[in-house]
Amino acid sequence: MTHWTAPASQGPIRATVRLPGSKSLSARALHLAAIASGPSRLHGVLDSRDTRLFAAGLEALGAVLSPVGRDPLSVTPLDGEREGSASIDCGLAGTVMRFLPPLAALSAAPARFDGDSAARERPLAPLLAALEDLGARISFEGAPGRLPFTIRGPLRVPECGWVEVDAGESSQFLSALLLTVPLLDAPLEVRAPGRLVSAPHIEMTVAALVRRGCRIERIAAEPHSAWRVEPGRPAPLDEVIEPDLSNAGPFLAAAMVCGGEVRIPDWPEATTQAGDAWRRILTAMGARCEREGAGLVLRGPEADALTGIDIDMSDIGELAPSLAAICACAKTPSRLRGIAHLRGHETDRLKALASGLRAAGARVVEHDDGLEIAPGPLKPAAHRAWGDHRMATFAAILGLRAPGTTLDDVAATSKTLPDFPELWRACVSSGRSA
Numbered sequence: 001m002t003h004w005t006a007p008a009s010q011g012p013i014r015a016t017v018r019l020p021g022s023k024s025l026s027a028r029a030l031h032l033a034a035i036a037s038g039p040s041r042l043h044g045v046l047d048s049r050d051t052r053l054f055a056a057g058l059e060a061l062g063a064v065l066s067p068v069g070r071d072p073l074s075v076t077p078l079d080g081e082r083e084g085s086a087s088i089d090c091g092l093a094g095t096v097m098r099f100l101p102p103l104a105a106l107s108a109a110p111a112r113f114d115g116d117s118a119a120r121e122r123p124l125a126p127l128l129a130a131l132e133d134l135g136a137r138i139s140f141e142g143a144p145g146r147l148p149f150t151i152r153g154p155l156r157v158p159e160c161g162w163v164e165v166d167a168g169e170s171s172q173f174l175s176a177l178l179l180t181v182p183l184l185d186a187p188l189e190v191r192a193p194g195r196l197v198s199a200p201h202i203e204m205t206v207a208a209l210v211r212r213g214c215r216i217e218r219i220a221a222e223p224h225s226a227w228r229v230e231p232g233r234p235a236p237l238d239e240v241i242e243p244d245l246s247n248a249g250p251f252l253a254a255a256m257v258c259g260g261e262v263r264i265p266d267w268p269e270a271t272t273q274a275g276d277a278w279r280r281i282l283t284a285m286g287a288r289c290e291r292e293g294a295g296l297v298l299r300g301p302e303a304d305a306l307t308g309i310d311i312d313m314s315d316i317g318e319l320a321p322s323l324a325a326i327c328a329c330a331k332t333p334s335r336l337r338g339i340a341h342l343r344g345h346e347t348d349r350l351k352a353l354a355s356g357l358r359a360a361g362a363r364v365v366e367h368d369d370g371l372e373i374a375p376g377p378l379k380p381a382a383h384r385a386w387g388d389h390r391m392a393t394f395a396a397i398l399g400l401r402a403p404g405t406t407l408d409d410v411a412a413t414s415k416t417l418p419d420f421p422e423l424w425r426a427c428v429s430s431g432r433s434a
């Protein structure tokens with residue numbers, strides 16, 4: 001635990017923040033390189049706890065990778081039948097605990113998955129049930145459908161030619177299947193009945209497969225979504241990973257609540273990242289967002305011109321903690337909807353956000369699937385990160401406007417942004433030198 005006092009605003013922000021690679025794009029690039037038909041070189045892979053655990057998991061399953069942090073990172077794919085048991089530490093990473101079990105189950109050799117104690121609370125059952133339908137055998141050490149468990153394959157396409165997964169709690173269940181089933185020896189239809197969440201992340205998965213020559217086609221839309229996947233290894237690809245636009249959130253938030261402007265270099269012109277939605281959301285709340293060269297510049301609203309928002313976030317749930325902190329600083333109330341699935345994130349984020357916002361002076365109604373936030377005069381509070389990177393950055397944003405705000409564990413940001421404390425201090429102190 002690294003106790004931290006959040007730096008308070010020094011005046012309008014004038015910062016350029018160069019962000020490391022996207023967690024979600026890094027995981028997909030590593031995964032697909034590890035099952036490709038030849039070696040790949042990846043540029044700009046995020047170096048953080050989640051991606052290190054992801055890479056270590058791939059190595060446990062037989063791929064050979066240069067250390068995360070080396071640029072470019074080379075990946076020699078796994079080859080042939082894995083022998084001997086594997087042990088995979090998921091930490092608190094949804095990508096590791098969801099994307100790697102299907103890959104492990106390609107082999108008859110056992111693979112044991114475990115993670116942080118909070119990871120044992122995160123939902124997995126619908127994915128594991130789908131893997132059992134594809135022939136996996138899974139033994140649970142504790143509660144069924146949770147970590148820790150041991151999985152054995154091999155997976156095979158059932159006679160019916162389809163498998164169903166309920167992805168209403170997490171898009172990662174669906175992405176996990178789509179990322180591995182091209183390695184099965186027959187076409188498979190992957191069905192996901194019902195409401196989907198985090199649609200951009202599903203599009204990101206499909207786009208990553210298509211870029212590597214995989215044949216995948218969406219054959220039905222919500223509420224009976226289905227994809228047909230043809231067998232075939234992905235082609236190797238040398239790829240440059242885009243900056244993490246979700247992690248741009250706290251820095252853009254700094255200009256929203258303190259005024260001034262923040263520049264993010266290399267903001268992609270077209271992307272499947274959920275974080276691209278910041279431009280639309282923050283413009284609706286009073287900012288001006290413009291492209292400038294290859295980057296994005298956000299000019300925060302004038303004092304008193306930051307308005308609240310009523311928004312369905314089912315597609316972009318990972319932006320909710322930063323947005324909730326901005327809403328607490330707005331002039332008018334906000335409503336965040338469609339995010340019941342945040343209760344299965346690193347912590348129950350709706351509960352954690354409601355309590356953090358109340359401690360900071362807002363009035364909050366916690367609904368099953370969202371939050372109503374009525375801003376009040378902000379006050380300093382002792383916030384908890386709950387091991388959650390986005391709860392840590394939520395506290396940092398509130399601290400800008402409430403001097404004396406503390407956080408029990410700023411090191412939680414190492415999940416996706418280990419340099420957060422330094423980047424944040426530089427961003428905030430740009431106000432003083434402006």
Ligand SMILES: O=C(O)C1=C[C@@H](OP(=O)(O)O)[C@@H](O)[C@H](O)C1
Pocket residue numbers: 023024025027094095169170171172175197198201317318341
């Ligand atoms: O596939 C991915 O890389 C992710 C999918 C989303 O998960 P959920 O659909 O569980 O929200 C997102 O929130 C998470 O941060 C990353």
Ligand SMILES: C=C(OP(=O)(O)O)C(=O)O
Pocket residue numbers: 092093094095318345346390416
């Ligand atoms: C939900 C998140 O992460 P994970 O990949 O662990 O699900 C997140 O980063 O907001």
